[in-house]
Amino acid sequence: MNFDCISSKPAAFVYLAISLAVFVASTIPALSQSAPVQPGTVERIKVHGKSLEGNLEGDSPDRDVSVYLPPSYKMDRNRRYPVVYFLHGFTDSDAQWYGFTKHWINLPEVIEKALAEGKGKEMIIVTPNAYTRYFGSMYSNSVTTGNWEDYVAKELVAYIDKNYRTIPQAASRGLAGHSMGGYGTIRIGQKHPEIFSSLYLLSPCCMTPNANAGRNPEAVARIEAVKTPADLEKADFGTKAAFASAAAWSPNPTNAPFYLDLPVQNGEPQPTVLAKWAANAPLAMIDQYISNIRQMKAIAFDAGDKDASIAASIKVLDGILTNYQIPHTYEEYEGNHINKIADRIEQKVLQFFTNNLAFEKGKR
Template sequence: MKPNTHSHFRRLAQSLLFIFILALATNGYSQTSSPKTGRVERIKVHGKGLEGNLAGDSPDRDVSIYLPPSYQTDKKRRYPVIYFLHGFTDSDDKWYGLTKHWINLPAVVDKALADGKTKEFIIVTPNAYNRYFGSMYSNSVTIGNWEDFVAEELVTYIDKQYRTIPQAGSRGLAGHSMGGYGTIRIGQKHPETFSSLYLLSPCCMIPNMGGPGGSEMAARMEGVKTVAELDKADFITKAMFASAASWSPNPTNAPFYLDLPVKEGQPQPMVTAKWAANAPLATLDQYIANIRQLKALAFDAGSKDASIAATNKVLDAMLTNYQIPHTYEEYDGDHINRIGERIEQKMLPFFTMNLSSEPVKGGKK
């Protein structure tokens, strides 16, 4: 029995060694194939159309860029791009985890990739925070030509510097709040640049025809005389100044170079008209032919975000009236509490479905 015993222990040792080697190999495999994270770069992009703005903001803008996990290893691969626009008083660094904030966009994207909910994209966010706490992504001598910067200059720069698929079918435009406004504002004018749009809780969709909101609001606005006073103002007052800088600029009205919708306590109809001319729900009819060229359009808002949910319903009705395919959803949430979840579960799958990952020969830029 002794030879058999030795043989038994030898086989047992071999089996244990095999299991040990297998465990090492399996452990090694899990490390190399564990979910990888993308990389964030923050660069400067010069805006020719932002030069000489009366607010004195630099035309050299910070831009945060999310490069997907395979970007560094698959050197020949090209990627579709999502241009993502942040909201009022926000900035690119807040959204990209470079400054503590209520959301970390790269972490959201990494999670969606790990869960198989999205394909890989380059994601680009310009810093639209300015002297007035937000550009409204509009063209104005006071703040510079932000609409043109996003739709033309930024896209051209990114296509030259990164391995993008430089055509509309592989470009999406999205944004939150002010960024959602910028998305529909720019997207409805530039189907030759962006093929798919996703609006997260878009603000500023309808003109404020009722004026500035009463005598108290008018007094607060007109009480702001200096930049220091504006910096200390409440959120709504800041938003009114940002809107005026974007939509009713006045190159001779120092120090802010804008016209407010109230003067000496009286509503200013011409200013109100200018603001209405920048409201997407007021201008949508002019761009129906462009909107029909889009491959996909989606928008959502939380039910507790009442005014924005209400304007989303109007947008839904208008698009339905024109028989334009779109996706509209109202969910249980407020203006910010479920935005990360919406990006992960709705926005990224939307672009996964609608943006092409393959260049189209002879396709439009």
């Protein structure tokens, strides 16, 4: 019996089927792999702040603002989008988060990775440049820094609503930030439920009164060694943070050249200044704003377990909100102050706002 004869037709059929499959896969890529997400666009604009005019630091009231527009924004001209206002940390700027200069996180890339993996919906992201003469505004109202709280909550939001296709309602606005930006998020957000409906705090700093301010001899010596703006430029991180905090929370319009009162003078702690600082700690003021916080659609906060003092402070925040029976999400994860922030934004923050912001006008 001729076995070659009876096997030749099946073999030819198999060969034809394989060839057809290869052809289809090569000519129709969408069948063999998911289509890549188109990139969004980033605009860096100037937004004038009347609230910032005349600040004693001498910072320009015309602020850089980075705006991320999602992939469909330029194509679908009738579509409107929710907006997340993202506040950067101390010594950072918007440029360091949006790839305009040396950066440790490229926020647009993080957003687009999340979109590609189906972990969020398209939204506009807005970050003002809060880098100041003293390396950070603390997002507070002060004659020395300017009224940053008002600038973010009122002027910036109004400008973005006027010039971009937003959904101009609180239900479609979120506020988030890292470190100093996390502090700004709770500080501003708890005062303005009529503007923002959802808050996410990433490793928020400065939540509790700093009991050690003005009491550490080495830190005091470094602070008191600063006599000129040039001295401050060369100072360590902690000293810079002390001056930024003083500019925001204990301004003094007659005390040149820095126009602030420090928590220490001639080696002695200054109780009045320390009291002003304590009054600006969110965990000290939160009970005043509980009725506002109850109006929020959603609140979330997290910190790395190696970021000890901040992890401890948000645990207190968790306890306060729990006592008031206010729903929220709290997580302590394995990490430090900066090493997993991009992952947290991709995996948690964008999904949080996708789940809680209104993507249509009139919805809550």
